[in-house]
Amino acid sequence: MASSVKTGHRGWFPWVKKNAKMSNAEATFWLSQFLGKNLRVHASDGRIFGGQMKCTDKDRNIILALAHEYRAPSAEVIRKAVEESGNPSAPVPWNSRYVGLVVVPGQHITKIEFEESTLPNQKSSVTL
Amino acid sequence: MADPPTGHDTALDPDIPNVSFHDGAVSSHVHAAGCNAQASTPAELPLRQSLRKSQSVYEPRIHDITEKFTKASNALDVGQLVKDEYFTLFESIGAIEIMDSKMDSGFLKPGETLEDDYDTLTPVLPEELIGILDQLLCYEMAWHTGYPLSQTLFTSVYIDKLLWPETKALEQAQFYRGMVDDDRRPAPLLQVLRAYCLALIKGCDFVIAKITGRDYFEEEDFCTHTYNRVLFVSLPMDVFLRELDAAMEAMEDTDLQMNDALRTAIISRLDFRKGFLRALDLDLPIEQIAYSWPLALKNLHQLKASHQLGQAVPGAFSTKMQRRLASTVPPRPVVELDFKDALDKLQQLGADCEEATRFVTLPQDPLEYQSFLWYFASRLPPPLAYARSYLATLLFHADVLQSSVSLPLADIKSLVFPSSPVLHPMNWTFSPPRNPMLPKPPRLQMAILIDDFVDRTGQPYMDLWVALGQNRCRLRRMLTHVIIAWDMLQADASLVDTEIQAAAVEAGVADQVMEFSISTWTYHKKLWMIEKILLLGFEQDVFLPDEYAGMYLFLSLIATRRKELLQRVEQHHLMRSSQLLTARRLREAQEIEDAGPDLDSLLAEAEGTASLSLALARLYIILLYLGLLPIPKRPFSSEALRYELRMKPFLALQPPEVPPFEDFKAHTQPYGAYDSPLPALTEDLRKKDSELWTEIDASIKAAKDSFAEVKRLGARAAKAEGVEKAWSKEVQGKLASCVALGVAVAGVKDAVGRKEESVSVREGLGVKVEVPESGMGKRYAEVWVVVKVLKT
Numbered sequence: 035m036a037s038s039v040k041t042g043h044r045g046w047f048p049w050v051k052k053n054a055k056m057s058n059a060e061a062t063f064w065l066s067q068f069l070g071k072n073l074r075v076h077a078s079d080g081r082i083f084g085g086q087m088k089c090t091d092k093d094r095n096i097i098l099a100l101a102h103e104y105r106a107p108s109a110e111v112i113r114k115a116v117e118e119s120g121n122p123s124a125p126v127p128w129n130s131r132y133v134g135l136v137v138v139p140g141q142h143i144t145k146i147e148f149e150e151s152t153l154p155n156q157k158s159s160v161t162l
Numbered sequence: 163m164a165d166p167p168t169g170h171d172t173a174l175d176p177d178i179p180n181v182s183f184h185d186g187a188v189s190s191h192v193h194a195a196g197c198n199a200q201a202s203t204p205a206e207l208p209l210r211q212s213l214r215k216s217q218s219v220y221e222p223r224i225h226d227i228t229e230k231f232t233k234a235s236n237a238l239d240v241g242q243l244v245k246d247e248y249f250t251l252f253e254s255i256g257a258i259e260i261m262d263s264k265m266d267s268g269f270l271k272p273g274e275t276l277e278d279d280y281d282t283l284t285p286v287l288p289e290e291l292i293g294i295l296d297q298l299l300c301y302e303m304a305w306h307t308g309y310p311l312s313q314t315l316f317t318s319v320y321i322d323k324l325l326w327p328e329t330k331a332l333e334q335a336q337f338y339r340g341m342v343d344d345d346r347r348p349a350p351l352l353q354v355l356r357a358y359c360l361a362l363i364k365g366c367d368f369v370i371a372k373i374t375g376r377d378y379f380e381e382e383d384f385c386t387h388t389y390n391r392v393l394f395v396s397l398p399m400d401v402f403l404r405e406l407d408a409a410m411e412a413m414e415d416t417d418l419q420m421n422d423a424l425r426t427a428i429i430s431r432l433d434f435r436k437g438f439l440r441a442l443d444l445d446l447p448i449e450q451i452a453y454s455w456p457l458a459l460k461n462l463h464q465l466k467a468s469h470q471l472g473q474a475v476p477g478a479f480s481t482k483m484q485r486r487l488a489s490t491v492p493p494r495p496v497v498e499l500d501f502k503d504a505l506d507k508l509q510q511l512g513a514d515c516e517e518a519t520r521f522v523t524l525p526q527d528p529l530e531y532q533s534f535l536w537y538f539a540s541r542l543p544p545p546l547a548y549a550r551s552y553l554a555t556l557l558f559h560a561d562v563l564q565s566s567v568s569l570p571l572a573d574i575k576s577l578v579f580p581s582s583p584v585l586h587p588m589n590w591t592f593s594p595p596r597n598p599m600l601p602k603p604p605r606l607q608m609a610i611l612i613d614d615f616v617d618r619t620g621q622p623y624m625d626l627w628v629a630l631g632q633n634r635c636r637l638r639r640m641l642t643h644v645i646i647a648w649d650m651l652q653a654d655a656s657l658v659d660t661e662i663q664a665a666a667v668e669a670g671v672a673d674q675v676m677e678f679s680i681s682t683w684t685y686h687k688k689l690w691m692i693e694k695i696l697l698l699g700f701e702q703d704v705f706l707p708d709e710y711a712g713m714y715l716f717l718s719l720i721a722t723r724r725k726e727l728l729q730r731v732e733q734h735h736l737m738r739s740s741q742l743l744t745a746r747r748l749r750e751a752q753e754i755e756d757a758g759p760d761l762d763s764l765l766a767e768a769e770g771t772a773s774l775s776l777a778l779a780r781l782y783i784i785l786l787y788l789g790l791l792p793i794p795k796r797p798f799s800s801e802a803l804r805y806e807l808r809m810k811p812f813l814a815l816q817p818p819e820v821p822p823f824e825d826f827k828a829h830t831q832p833y834g835a836y837d838s839p840l841p842a843l844t845e846d847l848r849k850k851d852s853e854l855w856t857e858i859d860a861s862i863k864a865a866k867d868s869f870a871e872v873k874r875l876g877a878r879a880a881k882a883e884g885v886e887k888a889w890s891k892e893v894q895g896k897l898a899s900c901v902a903l904g905v906a907v908a909g910v911k912d913a914v915g916r917k918e919e920s921v922s923v924r925e926g927l928g929v930k931v932e933v934p935e936s937g938m939g940k941r942y943a944e945v946w947v948v949v950k951v952l953k954t
Binding site (some may be wrong): 055056057058060061062064065066068069070074077078079081083088089090091092093094097099103105108129131132133134135136137138139140142143144145146147148149150151152162 | 222223224225226227228230231232233234235236237238239240241242243244245246249253254256257258259260261262268269270275276485486489490
């Protein structure tokens with residue numbers, strides 16, 4: 035697993051504490067890397083918003099520009115698709131729509147993902 | 163943008179990585195293509211097309227950064243923002259807040275589903291069909307009154323099915339897409355509904371085309387947004403008429419079991435739709451338009467009478483449509499308009515359009531056109547955006563504008579150049595000398611000067627007409643801009659005038675040409691517009707009661723200037739007439755004679771306006787001294803600043819129209835400040851024959867006489883023959899205002915006279931004044947605010 039490798043790697047440098055509090059400067063720098071980058075923000079009702087990050091603050095409110103909303107198909111639709119195809123793992127598309135500029139309030143965010151779009155042999159410009 | 167592209171089914175596209183999302187995955191991990199083929203939920207996240215294009219080149223990697231992000235944002239200071247440097251606070255205000263039910267259209271309440279599962283193929287009862295058709299008409303009229311389609315017609319599930327996904331051929335525009343089992347094929351009544359909806363949609367297309375073809379103001383007048391739906395733009399009208407005909411035939415089929423009343427009700431609705439679509443047609447020949455509206459509206463009473471047969475089908479309309487139509491804005495409520503109100507609106511729309519069709523029959527005279535536009539805009543209730551565009555389309559129709567004589571020139575001629583050597587047709591027959599160094603013959607010079615000036619007038623003239631085609635509020639605001647253009651035109655006109663004068667001297671006709679004739683015409687037009695701006699200000703309650711005195715005084719000043727200008731023109735006419743008579747040029751003398759009543763009417767009208775506004779100004783000054791008008795508290799403004807604000811549109815004009823504030827103050831406060839007047843005021847108020855009172859009475863009498871004269875001269879002289887009814891109503895209103903003003907003045911005079919000598923005039927007068935509201939039919943003329951004096 036990628037995650038375990040990473041944790042192990044950290045162990046080599048004892049001064050990088052896993053749960054250390056970040057300084058304000060570090061945090062600002064780290065967050066600024068994602069400005070203009072594509073994030074996928076999961077909301078507490080299960081929807082996912084994908085768009086360019088424009089702004090964030092202490093409460094973890096995130097403003098996304100050019101955002102699309104993705105929603106899992108309802109159980110009813112999945113049931114129908116399975117019935118029709120007879121295949122219990124029939125693929126069902128997610129519903130998506132363009133929502134433009136949105137702000138996802140921090141308290142409703144359950145997960146934040148960074149969508150890295152570099153070429154395979156290109157060096158990532160973002161420190162994760 | 164609202165809809166994802168169709169056929170965006172990622173399941174069919176092997177290039178797209180399957181990505182699943184499972185809750186509780188906190189550790190950072192990298193998703194790669196195919197890494198979770200056995201995901202528990204077989205759901206896919208469709209990726210946006212921009213990413214898909216280069217899919218083969220790279221694979222996006224997804225990193226979970228939740229934990230670190232949270233940590234980092236915790237480390238930020240309160241109020242600190244990490245933001246894109248080009249992203250402004252202003253922009254952020256426009257962001258939609260997710261999970262806020264008021265803003266987030268995708269927010270679902272517990273148990274709420276994203277979309278309705280209303281089946282558009284379920285057969286409907288005849289009652290339900292009537293209910294749906296009537297509801298559609300309500301939404302259509304709500305749209306006409308200015309609401310967007312997303313809050314009105316596009317909430318219909320049926321219309322959505324017809325329009326989306328987009329089809330190329332009309333046959334494919336059904337309540338279903340692709341193939342459908344025979345037993346599911348729409349029943350005849352659904353076919354009728356489809357025909358009606360198709361014609362309705364095409365009608366909307368015509369409406370949008372008509373309105374966007376003219377000057378209109380999105381959101382303020384009308385919403386033309388169609389949310390990426392194509393309203394059958396490319397299909398000709400006859401296919402829609404055919405659909406309606408087929409539907410009517412189907413309804414008349416006796417195999418269709420139905421109550422006769424219901425059958426008639428449905429047929430009358432189809433019939434109405436057919437007539438309405440025809441009337442809306444953009445290509446209807448101009449000779450037929452006059453008949454199209456009465457035909458379209460002939461059976462509205464049948465619709466009204468049979469409305470109660472219908473049965474509402476609430477499921478056929480859904481707010482949820484907005485989620486797909488207008489996904490980037492907060493959800494907005496569906497606009498509900500009663501069927502009765504919708505029919506009233508429809509009736510009004512038809513009546514206004516029918517009135518507009520009379521435009522083509524007007525005598526070919528720019529001033530007649532101007533009157534028509536003015537009175538059309540004054541219609542109550544105010545014409546809807548469609549009706550105004552309808553008239554504007556006729557106004558700017560090639561057949562109207564391409565008359566043999568230029569319209570501005572006809573306008574100029576009628577005021578300052580009747581039988582004038584400047585406009586003599588002979589002037590246009592000279593050819594310039596071969597040698598360009600030689601001077602041109604003076605008559606040719608005049609022709610060239612006039613041609614150039616008429617060209618120069620074109621744009622300001624057009625601007626005036628465009629402004630006259632707007633709603634009343636916008637008309638007032640636009641006129642304040644139009645006068646600036648006319649002001650510049652006037653400056654140019656005075657240059658042309660000197661050159662014309664020089665040419666006239668050279669041609670030996672200087673005594674036959676009025677000095678500064680073209681600038682007189684331009685100035686007259688400009689003053690007329692300033693008067694209209696002020697009058698519209700009263701009509702729209704822009705001014706507060708304590709400002710009436712000053713504004714009517716200013717109006718009186720402007721009207722007096724116009725009157726003096728017209729008196730100069732009249733003198734010239736008289737002089738010209740006697741010149742021609744002595745020269746025995748009787749035909750030309752007759753021409754001037756014929757223009758006489760027109761000028762008299764203009765003069766009387768200017769005189770009436772000046773006198774009536776002066777009388778009103780004087781009454782309001784007295785009321786201010788008596789403390790009978792409400793004066794709002796204005797802690798942050800001064801009289802001088804307020805004056806500047808009111809005069810702002812006119813401050814730049816040349817010659818200056820706005821008197822300096824000191825002058826204005828001296829005239830509006832002749833007895834000093836309103837709350838501490840000079841003692842002379844009390845004396846003058848008590849004396850019934852003091853100048854204070856006699857002057858008002860004289861002004862009222864002069865106004866009454868002038869308006870009576872305007873009335874006697876008639877609509878023809880006022881160049882309002884085409885709108886005689888509205889015109890005479892207005893003149894009648896002015897006369898009635900004069901009478902009402904006389905009554906009000908007498909009321910105040912009596913109240914003051916009845917008071918004991920010892921008490922101050924301000925206290926215990928025993929009367930109060932009531933300012934009639936605008937637009938409620940409480941004023942004899944909307945622009946003339948005459949207070950009512952009531953005993954307390």
